[in-house]
Amino acid sequence: MAQKDTAERILDAAEALFSEKGFAETSLRNITTKAGVNLAAVNYHFGSKKSLIQAVFARYLTPFSNQFSEQLDVIEQQQNTPEQLLKLLVVTLTKSGLEKPDKFGVFMRLLGLAYSQGQGHLRKFLTSEYGEVFARYMKEVNRITPELTPKERFWRIHFMLGAAVFTMSSVDSLVAMANHDLGSQSDIKEVISQLMPFLASGLMATDTNEI
Amino acid sequence: MAQKDTAERILDAAEALFSEKGFAETSLRNITTKAGVNLAAVNYHFGSKKSLIQAVFARYLTPFSNQFSEQLDVIEQQQNTPEQLLKLLVVTLTKSGLEKPDKFGVFMRLLGLAYSQGQGHLRKFLTSEYGEVFARYMKEVNRITPELTPKERFWRIHFMLGAAVFTMSSVDSLVAMANHDLGSQSDIKEVISQLMPFLASGLMATDTNEI
DNA sequence: ATAAAATTCAAACATACGTTTTAAACACTA
DNA sequence: TAGTGTTTAAAACGTATGTTTGAATTTTAT
Numbered sequence: 001m002a003q004k005d006t007a008e009r010i011l012d013a014a015e016a017l018f019s020e021k022g023f024a025e026t027s028l029r030n031i032t033t034k035a036g037v038n039l040a041a042v043n044y045h046f047g048s049k050k051s052l053i054q055a056v057f058a059r060y061l062t063p064f065s066n067q068f069s070e071q072l073d074v075i076e077q078q079q080n081t082p083e084q085l086l087k088l089l090v091v092t093l094t095k096s097g098l099e100k101p102d103k104f105g106v107f108m109r110l111l112g113l114a115y116s117q118g119q120g121h122l123r124k125f126l127t128s129e130y131g132e133v134f135a136r137y138m139k140e141v142n143r144i145t146p147e148l149t150p151k152e153r154f155w156r157i158h159f160m161l162g163a164a165v166f167t168m169s170s171v172d173s174l175v176a177m178a179n180h181d182l183g184s185q186s187d188i189k190e191v192i193s194q195l196m197p198f199l200a201s202g203l204m205a206t207d208t209n210e211i
Numbered sequence: 212m213a214q215k216d217t218a219e220r221i222l223d224a225a226e227a228l229f230s231e232k233g234f235a236e237t238s239l240r241n242i243t244t245k246a247g248v249n250l251a252a253v254n255y256h257f258g259s260k261k262s263l264i265q266a267v268f269a270r271y272l273t274p275f276s277n278q279f280s281e282q283l284d285v286i287e288q289q290q291n292t293p294e295q296l297l298k299l300l301v302v303t304l305t306k307s308g309l310e311k312p313d314k315f316g317v318f319m320r321l322l323g324l325a326y327s328q329g330q331g332h333l334r335k336f337l338t339s340e341y342g343e344v345f346a347r348y349m350k351e352v353n354r355i356t357p358e359l360t361p362k363e364r365f366w367r368i369h370f371m372l373g374a375a376v377f378t379m380s381s382v383d384s385l386v387a388m389a390n391h392d393l394g395s396q397s398d399i400k401e402v403i404s405q406l407m408p409f410l411a412s413g414l415m416a417t418d419t420n421e422i
Numbered sequence: 423a424t425a426a427a428a429t430t431c432a433a434a435c436a437t438a439c440g441t442t443t444t445a446a447a448c449a450c451t452a
Numbered sequence: 453t454a455g456t457g458t459t460t461a462a463a464a465c466g467t468a469t470g471t472t473t474g475a476a477t478t479t480t481a482t
Contacts, residue, residue: 022327024236027438027440028440028441029438042440043442049440113327115377115380116324117233150393150395151393151395154393155402155406156405163370166326166369166374169327195370198366198413200416201415202416239470240469249432250432251431253470253471425481426482428478431477432475434471435473436470438468438470440465442463442465444463445460445461445463446459447459448457448458452456
């Protein structure tokens with residue numbers, strides 16, 4: 001059996017460095033140095049840098065996707081509110097390898113990178129691997145927003161995704177900024193509790209203004 | 212006097228390539244080839260790749276910042292609604308070198324990159340160059356949301372920014388996706404008209420749920 | 423028209439990257 | 453314990469990057 005430490009230390013280092021600097025800006029030498037392993041270990045254990053990137057996502061998303069799928073089995077058989085659906089996401093995220101608040105920020109930053117620096121291979125990997133569960137969740141969103149047109153629903157989901165990913169991607173520096181500017185004492189949990197009503201209100205907005 | 216074309220063609224090529232692939236993934240050889248100029252021209256006209264990145268932003272932001280500042284002079288002396296403040300942003304954006312809808316998407320993608328791939332030098336450049344105008348706008352936001360705590364206001368502004376930047380960054384592929392999935396015929400203007408009520412509703416949300 | 427300045431060009435430079443190679447060290451089984 | 457497959461190690465490979473150079477060329481101004 002493989003020495004479990006090496007591959008895992010590579011994943012830990014890669015995850016931290018990717019979320020700080022992005023994929024292209026992080027070299028295998030950065031990663032292996034931080035992990036304390038030999039440079040060639042990445043290619044040996046993961047085959048290539050691309051596969052390593054996918055593995056970093058899979059370590060979070062596979063447990064999450066499984067747990068989320070179970071929760072969907074329950075949710076699908078009851079009536080829900082927007083807040084409940086949002087809460088399901090957050091709760092499941094925090095119960096699948098993301099218990100620690102700081103890991104949450106790291107994961108969201110990675111998710112943001114997957115969109116902004118999406119290198120093709122990542123998008124394909126993510127949609128082919130986790131697309132089905134996402135589709136099931138969307139079906140529940142449809143159920144609770146019957147008054148929205150498909151178009152409105154489509155865009156509002158992406159607005160929500162954007163607000164969440166963007167904010168959580170920089171949550172550390174934003175929290176620091178908030179604490180400095182406002183003299184307050186915030187943390188990521190409070191940000192999430194601020195985010196939920198914002199998203200729910202945006203999703204259910206009845207305004208029909210034109211610009 | 213310098214041959215004006217070269218520097219401008221470099222900016223055009225750089226802007227397009229940056230918005231497609233990001234900063235690090237775009238090489239000077241990519242840029243100069245696309246621009247049809249010599250490789251050394253970038254270093255000659257801009258000094259370095261970093262300075263070129265800043266120049267790409269400045270070409271949009273300096274005209275915008277000036278025009279926005281003028282509009283703020285007006286706005287500051289009247290009572291406004293959230294929708295009006297949002298509209299001011301959009302209208303000014305579309306009147307300062309961003310007339311064409313496709314340029315709008317490019318600019319927003321660059322803005323998203325400035326956050327996600329923010330290389331330090333860019334953040335410093337942007338805040339030192341355009342921070343003051345932004346602060347004036349924030350003051351107007353404060354005025355129209357007296358019922359919000361500073362903390363709520365702070366976070367909701369960033370949620371709004373996230374929804375806008377994230378969505379507009381991928382507006383082309385999202386519009387294509389919407390048109391394909393929904394069999395509809397959308398464009399960026401319609402996306403903006405969908406975005407505005409979403410943002411306004413989120414900003415003014417009265418919900419105080421805790422997760 | 424001529425001198426000076428500004429710009430373009432091809433080539434080379436130094437550096438960093440992902441990957442491959444070859445051999446040594448290790449772990450496990452027969 | 454001997455042997456076999458697995459993992460680590462150091463070094464080198466080939467490629468791509470940002471930048472610099474110095475001569476050729478074009479533009480500007482006298």
